[in-house]
Amino acid sequence: MWSPSRCLARLLVGLIVCGAAAPARAYDFSVDVRTIGQGYQVRGFAPDGTNELLSRRRLTQYLDLNVFDIGPDSWHGDDGGRNVFYVDASVRFDADFGGYILGAPTGVNSIQELNQNGLDILYAFLGGRNVGGHVDFQLGRQLHFDLIDFYAFDGADVLFHATRTFGVEAFAGTEVRGTLPLSSPIYELDGTSAGSRDPATRPAQNSEMSPLAGAALVAGAPAGPWSARLSFREIWSATANQQPGEPSSGINQEVVSLTAMAAWGNRIFLSGGLRYNVLFDELDDEQLALRVKLTPRQWLTLEHDFLAPTFDGDSIWNIFSTGAYRDLRASYEIALPRGVKAYARGFARFYLATTDEIATTGPYAGQDVGAMAPGGRFAAGGSVGAAWRNARGMLRADAYWDDGYGGRKAGVDATTRVKVRAPIELEGRLTGYTWRNDVQPTVNSSGVVFGAEAGGRFRLGQGVHLHLLVEDNVGTYYESQFRGLAMVELGAGL
Amino acid sequence: MRRWPTGIATGVAVAVAAAVGMVAALATASAASPATTQAAPVAPVVPKGPSPLIYPAETIPIKFDHAAHARLGATCESCHSTASQSTAAGDNLIPGEAACRSCHKIDHAQPSKVTAKGQGQARCDACHVDAAGNGWMPLNAFSQPPRVALPRPNLKFNHRLHATRGIGCELCHGNAASEAMVTRVDLPMMSSCLGCHNGKEAGMEAGKQSTARCGACHLTEPDGRLQVRLATPATIAAGGTGLLEPSGSLRGFDAHDMTFRRDHAQAGRDESYCLSCHRRNECVDCHGGVVKPPDIHPSDYVTLHVPDARRNVPDCSSCHRLQTFCVGCHQRTGVASDPTGGLPGVKPHNPFGTGTAVKQFHPPGWARDDAGVPIATPRPQSHSVQAKRNIRTCVSCHREESCLTCHSTDPTRGPTFSPHGPNFGRTARCRFLAARNQRACLKCHVIGAAELDCEP
Numbered sequence: 001m002w003s004p005s006r007c008l009a010r011l012l013v014g015l016i017v018c019g020a021a022a023p024a025r026a027y028d029f030s031v032d033v034r035t036i037g038q039g040y041q042v043r044g045f046a047p048d049g050t051n052e053l054l055s056r057r058r059l060t061q062y063l064d065l066n067v068f069d070i071g072p073d074s075w076h077g078d079d080g081g082r083n084v085f086y087v088d089a090s091v092r093f094d095a096d097f098g099g100y101i102l103g104a105p106t107g108v109n110s111i112q113e114l115n116q117n118g119l120d121i122l123y124a125f126l127g128g129r130n131v132g133g134h135v136d137f138q139l140g141r142q143l144h145f146d147l148i149d150f151y152a153f154d155g156a157d158v159l160f161h162a163t164r165t166f167g168v169e170a171f172a173g174t175e176v177r178g179t180l181p182l183s184s185p186i187y188e189l190d191g192t193s194a195g196s197r198d199p200a201t202r203p204a205q206n207s208e209m210s211p212l213a214g215a216a217l218v219a220g221a222p223a224g225p226w227s228a229r230l231s232f233r234e235i236w237s238a239t240a241n242q243q244p245g246e247p248s249s250g251i252n253q254e255v256v257s258l259t260a261m262a263a264w265g266n267r268i269f270l271s272g273g274l275r276y277n278v279l280f281d282e283l284d285d286e287q288l289a290l291r292v293k294l295t296p297r298q299w300l301t302l303e304h305d306f307l308a309p310t311f312d313g314d315s316i317w318n319i320f321s322t323g324a325y326r327d328l329r330a331s332y333e334i335a336l337p338r339g340v341k342a343y344a345r346g347f348a349r350f351y352l353a354t355t356d357e358i359a360t361t362g363p364y365a366g367q368d369v370g371a372m373a374p375g376g377r378f379a380a381g382g383s384v385g386a387a388w389r390n391a392r393g394m395l396r397a398d399a400y401w402d403d404g405y406g407g408r409k410a411g412v413d414a415t416t417r418v419k420v421r422a423p424i425e426l427e428g429r430l431t432g433y434t435w436r437n438d439v440q441p442t443v444n445s446s447g448v449v450f451g452a453e454a455g456g457r458f459r460l461g462q463g464v465h466l467h468l469l470v471e472d473n474v475g476t477y478y479e480s481q482f483r484g485l486a487m488v489e490l491g492a493g494l
Numbered sequence: 495m496r497r498w499p500t501g502i503a504t505g506v507a508v509a510v511a512a513a514v515g516m517v518a519a520l521a522t523a524s525a526a527s528p529a530t531t532q533a534a535p536v537a538p539v540v541p542k543g544p545s546p547l548i549y550p551a552e553t554i555p556i557k558f559d560h561a562a563h564a565r566l567g568a569t570c571e572s573c574h575s576t577a578s579q580s581t582a583a584g585d586n587l588i589p590g591e592a593a594c595r596s597c598h599k600i601d602h603a604q605p606s607k608v609t610a611k612g613q614g615q616a617r618c619d620a621c622h623v624d625a626a627g628n629g630w631m632p633l634n635a636f637s638q639p640p641r642v643a644l645p646r647p648n649l650k651f652n653h654r655l656h657a658t659r660g661i662g663c664e665l666c667h668g669n670a671a672s673e674a675m676v677t678r679v680d681l682p683m684m685s686s687c688l689g690c691h692n693g694k695e696a697g698m699e700a701g702k703q704s705t706a707r708c709g710a711c712h713l714t715e716p717d718g719r720l721q722v723r724l725a726t727p728a729t730i731a732a733g734g735t736g737l738l739e740p741s742g743s744l745r746g747f748d749a750h751d752m753t754f755r756r757d758h759a760q761a762g763r764d765e766s767y768c769l770s771c772h773r774r775n776e777c778v779d780c781h782g783g784v785v786k787p788p789d790i791h792p793s794d795y796v797t798l799h800v801p802d803a804r805r806n807v808p809d810c811s812s813c814h815r816l817q818t819f820c821v822g823c824h825q826r827t828g829v830a831s832d833p834t835g836g837l838p839g840v841k842p843h844n845p846f847g848t849g850t851a852v853k854q855f856h857p858p859g860w861a862r863d864d865a866g867v868p869i870a871t872p873r874p875q876s877h878s879v880q881a882k883r884n885i886r887t888c889v890s891c892h893r894e895e896s897c898l899t900c901h902s903t904d905p906t907r908g909p910t911f912s913p914h915g916p917n918f919g920r921t922a923r924c925r926f927l928a929a930r931n932q933r934a935c936l937k938c939h940v941i942g943a944a945e946l947d948c949e950p
Contacts, residue, residue: 028716032775036785042796044827054827060784064775068717081707084718090775094784101828122778143774147763150781150812205933223706223744224692227764239933245941250931259763261745266685269746271760279930281922289760291746299742299749301757309885313931316894316938320901320913323882333751339735343752349805354882356915362871372874379805387752391730396752398789405883406804413792431792437800439880440857451793473794481794485785493716 027071030493032064040483044101051477056098065089082130089124120183123152134161141176146229147259147273148285152176153212167218175210175235175252189235189253189312205314208237210252220261228260237314252313254278257285267293277310280318284308297336303329325351339389346382351405353377374438375405393418393425409435423459427469428452449475455485463491543679545741546732547724549647552678554588555623555630555640564671570663577663580653584646587653594621605632645728647681648713648721648738661690678732685743687711708770712738720771738771755789756808783813796823803887810886820890829855830891861900868900868909894937902938924948 038058043051067087075083125140136159143152155173162168176183212235220227235253239246259273272288286306294300308324311317331345357370364372371377381402388395394417401410411433419425429452436446455469467487472480563573571578573589580587591600598614598621601607607616615621619629622639630639656666664671666682673680690704691711713721725736742749747760748767762768768777780787786795790808803810803820814820824830859875862868872878881888888896900909918924925948928935935946 030717038785042823042827045829056826058784062775064773066717066773081705081710086717088774090778092778092782092784096822098826100826122782123774143778145762145765145777147759221692221706222767223688243941246936247932250933252931254930261763263744263746266743271747271763273763279927281926287759289747291742291760293742293746299751301747303760313927314934316897316934317885317889318927318934320881320897321885322915323884325883331753331757333753341752345753345757347807349807351883354915357872357879357882359872360916362873364871364873369872369874369876370879373879374874381807385752389735391725391735402801402805402807406807407801409798409801411792411798413789415789429788429793431794433792433798435798435801437804439804440855447797449794449797453788453793471793473797475794475797477797487785 027067028069028493029065029067030491031066032062032492033490034060034062034064035488036060036062037486038484041481043477043481044099046101052101053478053481054099054101056096058094058096060095061093063091082133084129085131086127086129087125088127090122091124092120092122094118094120135159136161146257147271147287148257148275149231149233149255151233155212159218165219165221165224169216169218169231170214171216172213173211175212177206177210205237205240208240210235210237225264226260226262228258230256230258232256250313251279254313279313280310282308284310284324297334299331299333301329301331303327305329322354323351325349340386341389342384342386344382344384347380349379349404351377351379373405375407377405379404379406405438407436407438409433425457426454427456428454447476449473451475463489463493465489544681544683545738546734547729547736547738548649549678549681549732550645550726550728550734551732552645552728553640553643554675554677555625556642557621557623557629557675559674560670560676561672561674570667570670577653578657581655583649583651585653586644588642588644645726648724648729650711650713684711688744719769719773722771755787781813783819803890804880804884806884806886821893824891868911870909870911898938903940903943904938919945919949921948 036059038060039055040058041053041055044054046052065087066089068084070085070087071083073080077083121141123141123143125138125142127136127138129136131137138157139155141152141154142157144150144157153171153173153175155171157169157171159167159169175189212233214231214233216229216231218227218229233253233255234251236249236251238249242248255275255277257273257275259271261269261271263269269291270289271291273285274283274287275285276282277284284307287303288305289301289303291299291301305327306324307327309317309321311321327347327349329345329347331343333341333343335341351370353368353370357368359365359367359369379402381400381404383398383400385396385398387397394415396415398413399411400413402408411431414430415428417425417427431451431453432449434446434448451471451473453469453471455467458466458468460466465488467485467489469485471483471485474480573593574587575589575593576585577587594600594614598616599607599609600616604616605618609616617629617631618639619631622630624630624640632639666686667676667680669680670676688706691706692704708720709718713724715721720738722738723736724734724738730736739750740748742751745761745767747758754761779785792798802808810820821830856877857875858864859869859873860877869876877888897913898904899907900911901913902908903910912918914924928946928948932946939946
């Protein structure tokens with residue numbers, strides 16, 4: 001007698017048998033485990049006016065998993081670059097223990113995103129490259145970065161290569177926010193505290209899911225002399241605990257960004273990007289850099305940056321933070337004989353005047369208080385350094401100096417690393433610097449610090465490394481401040 | 495609190511001793527490197543031209559003049575007859591003695607054999623040289639000439655594939671026929687390869703294109719990333735330092751030079767390019783803010799971070815989310831303000847000492863005048879200039895509630911100073927922000943207030 005359920009069962013059994021009988025699909029994987037333990041002292045400020053060193057510990061555990069070479073070789077084409085599927089995942093447990101001067105904030109006063117004793121999935125996705133000769137994709141929690149952006153979301157990203165030099169990309173998902181389970185806050189938009197007009201709803205808005213969607217046009221061959229990417233991205237969220245008169249949703253970020261690069265004759269390189277922030281109708285990030293190979297051993301780099309800080313659309317900081325600055329930077333590098341390299345770099349910063357820095361009333365009426373502020377509207381600095389490197393190690397020395405708005409710092413730094421024997425590599429570092437705060441003129445406003453680090457990296461076996469480092473500092477505020485780090489790395493692949 | 499002068503001498507002495515020891519160790523280790531201690535029958539070729547990590551040091555104790563042979567009519571295939579069938583870069587394509595015998599009437603029994611004028615020489619020292627570059631002659635019947643040693647290049651290359659696509663030898667080895675000795679220095683560099691391997695149609699076999707995928711030529715790890723740890727005695731002897739790194743000839747900004755770790759934003763604009771060699775977790779290791787890179791944050795950076803944070807150089811937010819990282823540490827250490835401050839009816843209290851006169855984080859005149867009255871107009875010492883330029887430093891201790899204490903339209907919180915510049919209601923910034931996210935406005939303004947509409 002014919003029975004649908006029996007027929008379905010037979011069909012399933014048949015499929016399972018056929019599937020089991022099919023040739024096994026090839027794949028390889030690697031697992032990397034890193035355990036990082038840190039013990040450190042940090043200066044605390046007690047209410048009675050004393051300084052004291054807080055002892056703290058931090059334990060971080062990474063687990064990285066890569067699965068690759070998925071599918072039979074026949075999928076991958078002549079050069080092995082077609083239909084490449086892979087899985088990339090990283091999980092982190094991070095805990096910071098130790099004392100608080102006044103005790104840890106609790107209850108409604110605790111900031112949810114400060115809770116670092118958690119398990120984070122930093123990224124975990126299935127990826128594909130050159131699928132069918134046209135498509136790259138990522139599916140899952142993914143992390144993206146370019147000149148202007150650094151963001152993570154849960155969702156899908158698909159890039160379709162229409163031709164060898166032109167592609168269209170689309171992506172959608174939800175922004176990774178620290179308040180979500182197993183999510184790290186390190187890549188979410190900054191500027192949203194738990195603040196709200198109604199204390200009862202303080203944490204709610206920050207915990208809302210934030211859908212994200214965007215698209216991009218990509219142009220240029222992978223190794224070609226030019227490339228460009230024009231992208232749009234929007235993140236929004238529904239209003240938590242919506243009250244009468246409140247909008248049902250709000251946009252957290254809406255940006256159009258363009259990045260581009262061009263090269264002429266392997267000697268002149270131009271790279272830059274700009275971002276139009278639709279939330280505020282302004283260009284909030286502009287970067288342009290020129291790099292020139294003066295000779296086969298000399299490079300010169302010139303950069304111009306403009307930045308107007310902007311934050312999550314839910315943040316009131318966008319109202320207060322109306323200033324912007326322009327940076328001019330230059331660096332020069334030269335490779336000298338016998339494995340020696342040297343460099344010099346410098347920057348000049350110009351803070352731009354805002355519309356209300358000319359006081360209209362009060363004791364400074366008619367005066368430019370922005371220009372009269374400590375440090376004025378200018379800052380500059382630079383560094384020089386040289387390094388000697390060979391197959392057994394390196395020796396490097398640097399000196400730096402910054403001054404102007406923000407204060408002064410000047411210091412020197414010497415580092416060495418040497419392979420003593422095959423499995424042992426030792427390292428050491430000496431630092432000394434002085435600093436001065438330009439705003440706070442009296443208390444805790446300047447200091448001198450000398451520090452020394454010593455450590456080593458030891459290969460304990462195939463794929464097993466131990467990295468030890470101790471650091472001690474002496475200076476204006478301590479006779480001794482200790483930090484120790486131990487890192488164990490285990491790597492295995494099959 | 496203890497001051498530093500009493501302990502500084504000890505600290506500096508220990509540090510200097512450590513430094514001297516490390517430098518001495520480096521110098522000693524350098525002197526003992528395989529490059530100088532390993533016995534080699536012939537001095538390796540001095541590094542020039544291509545990367546020593548791609549083409550390791552070779553030993554060619556042969557005297558040979560390509561140009562002279564070319565003038566006599568020899569072609570590449572005359573001697574390198576197996577080249578066109580080679581499928582691996584590690585294949586030895588140097589012709590054996592048999593290939594020479596067609597013209598050179600060699601007789602091992604007569605090492606000093608003299609040949610007629612116009613015929614190829616047959617003496618051993620006509621071609622073989624010793625370690626000093628002088629002609630080699632056998633000392634006895636058992637003597638063997640110095641051997642050619644060609645370490646496998648760290649590269650994939652298929653001569654046959656290129657030959658079948660009609661690519662002649664001269665396209666890559668164009669200078670061979672005009673030079674005497676041809677060594678690793680004359681081998682093609684990546685810029686030559688990229689002449690065709692640009693991902694575009696190269697005008698060759700229909701339907702084929704020359705791939706620009708890095709792993710098509712470079713050796714790769716099982717997961718497809720390039721092999722970059724290529725330290726071997728032969729690569730070190732050629733001048734390599736062990737790590738294959740971009741030289742900058744491809745993209746300029748990708749050169750891993752002395753300032754790269756600090757200034758790699760321009761190179762990092764293309765994540766797929768970085769991921770050719772690096773794993774994604776290498777980005778997170780630094781940008782996740784767990785372990786401080788010592789060349790960016792030197793020892794005791796907690797003390798030094800003040801001027802850097804004020805200028806935001808380097809950009810703190812590239813590795814730290816301020817409300818996670820800065821506030822967390824500032825709360826632990828008693829620098830940050832009381833988190834309840836700013837709620838209606840609750841004034842901020844700073845355990846660091848604001849208002850207690852024990853210590854004072856902010857200078858006089860920061861938010862209140864000498865009489866304790868909130869400052870309503872901009873002044874050089876007041877917080878408004880700092881907040882406009884870099885409010886990140888403010889919010890490393892304070893939260894939005896702190897601002898709302900004085901900058902809200904709600905008089906129950908405190909003064910109602912407007913943070914908006916003149917004519918803000920007429921700006922596009924007001925209209926765009928109000929239209930896209932009015933929630934931010936409602937933190938200060940009352941629902942339904944007329945100013946929420948901005949002015950047309």
